[in-house]
Amino acid sequence: MASKAVTALAGLLASREDKILAAWLSTLAGATADGRISRTEIETQARDFLRALRESMSGGDTSSTGSARLRDMLSSISRSRALLGFSPSETATFVFSLKLPLFEEIRAAHGSDGEALARDTWTLTELLDQLGLHTIEVFQKSREEIIQRQQDEISELSTPVVKLWNGILALPLIGTLDSARTQVVMENLLQSIVDNGAEIAIIDITGVPTVDTLVAQHLLKTVAAARLMGADCIVSGIRPQIAQTMVHLGVELNVVSKASLADAFALALTRIGRTVVPIRSGGSGQPRSTGAYPGALT
Amino acid sequence: MDRIPILKLGHSLLVTIQVDMHDRLAMALEEDLTQKIVSSGAKGVLIDISALEIVDSFIGRTLANIAGVSRMLDADTVVVGMRPAVAITLVELGLSLPGVRTALNAERGMALISRRVAEADRDGAADAPDVHGDE
Amino acid sequence: MSTVTSEVLAIRTGDDVVRVRQGVRTAASKAGLSLVDQTKIITAASELARNTLDYGGGGTARIELVQEPMRRGVRIIFEDQGPGIPDVEQALSDGFTTGRGLGLGLGGSKRLCNEFRIETEAGKGTRVTIARWR
CATH class of the missing domain: 3.30.750.24 (STAS domain)
Structure with a gap:
């Protein structure tokens, strides 16, 4: 990842964080429609993610796959979505939907400087694509774990000792x-x-x-x-x-x-030295046919 | 060299194997037990292997040998406490120790030995007039 | 395919057989094998280490923790510079032995593993590779 682009993006994120977050949240609003995940939860996740992204960039992380912390954060988000029954594309949309708000900010920042615009856009696309793919991978793995666990449960349920x-x-x-x-x-x-x-x-x-x-x-x-x-x-x-x-x-x-x-x-x-014998008739207790049990109101 | 301790309890010998058995130790146990059965006149040998994480063909063979030798010396060997994973592995290995008596735990093993000793005593008492008429 | 950890143990005495067992136990539990599978691979390793000692005149065991995209497991490679095995098929059959064992070592070990390979050459030595996957 070109470090120049990273510096530029880091600056952009630092100065325009609130606006980017607001624009991102409005595109994410669709995900909360069916109530599987609360609005506040999405907001927290989005805010934390943006902060981690900014810190990763201003910290000078120039790898195209994002910092370990960023990926860990995405992993946990992705895992929780898998458990909540989200589809893979719904899960990956979380990351991809950040593209539009950021592209708009990049365009606004660079104006007519076509080269800088292309450079920053490319760097950002590369990073977000990698993070999106990571999300899907974790999602897939989580689903597999769920299936494995269910298989184990079924096989245990079906064979009670x-x-x-x-x-x-x-x-x-x-x-x-x-x-x-x-x-x-x-x-x-x-x-x-x-x-x-x-x-x-x-x-x-x-x-x-x-x-x-x-x-x-x-x-x-x-x-x-x-x-x-x-x-x-x-x-x-x-x-x-x-x-x-x-x-x-x-x-x-x-x-x-x-x-x-x-x-x-x-x-x-x-x-084991046991045997089953019939109970002697009239041997113990009262026969059932005498009716109500003691103390019952008649 | 280390040796596995053998305890005497009534008419039985007790062995608890608690270390990872290497071959020499297994061989030494076989020898020691043979000696001790004779010197103590024990009627039963209880070997607790609940601490053993594996039993390979060598240890398995040692157990079978001990059972065979003790039978010849008129003592019953009971192997107790084999773990499920060890039992599955032994069977898979092709070793089912046909001549070895087994029990779930030491308590059951002792009960098995006591019962056998009691039976032997009773039979012995019943047989005595016929076999040794002069007694 | 990638090997996460690898250690080579010498097999020269009976105590080394115990050390091989312990090494395999550590690797097998790290690989996340179930208790039964751990017991199986440790037992197989114990048999083969003894073979290396008794028939191969000593040698080495390389214990590897293996991580592949779809699976994780333990692989152990036993090597000796002994006389080799003249008839592998016969050696693998139950009850066949040239030594003091029960003749279950090779065939029995094979049943305890997911992977089992013997390379041997008369007069040069023997290499047995076994593996158990999660």
């Missing part, structure tokens, strides 16, 4: 299992085994339409890993087709398996 009894966990799997998801699920299960001090984990695949070789291998590995940690796994709810596919694929799920989650739970209870 539930406690059935003291020492017994169940992992009801629902939907198609791909290799990546299976891995996350299995890691969660093993961690839950530690957290709950569970001796037995039931992996219920009733809700899984298909199991390919890779997924079957992950299942087997999980069972093996759980055993190394000192817990047993029971697989329940293998559909007939899945059982067939697996045998045809040559994968044998060499683990304890039960037809249903209920059967698996019964087995798990037996393993």
